[in-house]
Amino acid sequence: MNICLSSAGRRVALLECFRGAMRGLGLTGRVFVVDCSRSAPTFYLADDAWKVPPCTAPDFVPTLLDLCKRERIRLIVPTIDTELPAYAAHRQDFAAIGVTVAVSGPETVAIAADKILTHRWLTDNGFPTVRQGTPAEVLARPGDWLFPLIAKPRGGSAGMGVICAASPEALRVAAAERDDLVVQEMAPGREHTVNLYVDQSGRCLCAVPHQRVEVRGGEVSKAVTVKDPGLIAMATRIAEALPEARGPLNFQCFLDGGDIRVIEINPRFGGGYPLTHAAGADFTRWLLQETVGLPVDAACDDWQDGLAMLRYDEAVFVPAERIECRGGSEAPATVPSSDSHAAQAPLTPRVGAARSRTTGGRQ
Secondary structure (H helix, E strand, O other), X not given: OEEEEEOOOOOHHHHHHHHHHHXXXXXXXXXXXXXXXXXXXXXXXXXXXXXXXXXXXXXXXXXXXXXXXXXXXXXXXXXXXXXXXXXXXXXXXXXXXXXXXXXXXXXXXXXXXXXXXXXXXXXXXXXXXXXXXXXXXXXXXXXXXXXXXXXXXXXXXXXXXXXXXXXXXXXXXXXXXXXXXXXXXXXXXXXXXXXXXXXXXXXXXXEEEEEEEEEEOOEEEEEEEOOOHHHHHHHHHHHHHOOOOOEEEEEEEEEEOOXXXXXXXXXXXXXXXXXXXXXXXXXXHHHHHHHHOOOOOOOOOXXXXXXEEEXXXXXXXXXXXXXXXXXXXXXXXXOOOHXXXXXXXXXOOXXXXXXXXXXXXXX
């Protein structure tokens, strides 16, 4: 069984989780990677890799369909928010050639991609969240809002473009620079992520919360699993209320005593998933089992509470010609044929530092 991590980037840990799950199930096959850049570390650590068009390009899906046919891929695992709409819209096209895409339905993807839609869905369905508005609404009545406030792009992800506006003037400056901001009041408590898995019938099989102890560049670098009944119950309710939620998802929230405020939903493998995996909740195994038609052996509560993840950096060393970075640009995005790919120089990277399943992703 061949699988493909799409836009895999730095998610080496997720790649290794899939390799381990395949070995554990006795499945033969390869773990491939596609990315729009040959400088992605996973490009040199997968069993094989191809450079493809950006996920927003019109030829992205046709390229992936051709690749799946040629390489007999059974499962595609998207990893970034911007590619989810394309995969959600074309699930049936992939299914028609025998490929499962680990993605939720288009409506859930649309809700998660737009912070205004996320807030509306949460409030309409009775889930606790933070107060949110537009910069114009806040600046019209600044005395009604508790500064400092968080301003973020309506369609942003991975913490990009997020600012803390300490005053109305700071918010006014930020709004003048960007016209797509939403504004949120700060939630009290500690930030948590809850990774959860939804089976093909729409049932939440497992939810694993972790406290985000340290975040670097929008990525969690230190975290601890927390077996909190309130967060687990909230995850189950959210997962089973979202339209056509399937496979791996996660949401971010703040926990203050027993008070929960949900701020974001991500219908994909979470950046901190390797911690969930190491704690004993093997989403990759369950996804493979569902893909090949095996019974899913998920144990909802059989995971380790209080397990810490402490990330560190490592590196892959390859000749510069392999990533085509000299001169400041890469070659056009193309997928070579099997023969032309085989004719390229072998992928023989040197990896700095011991590889670990809990390091190396965009997490």
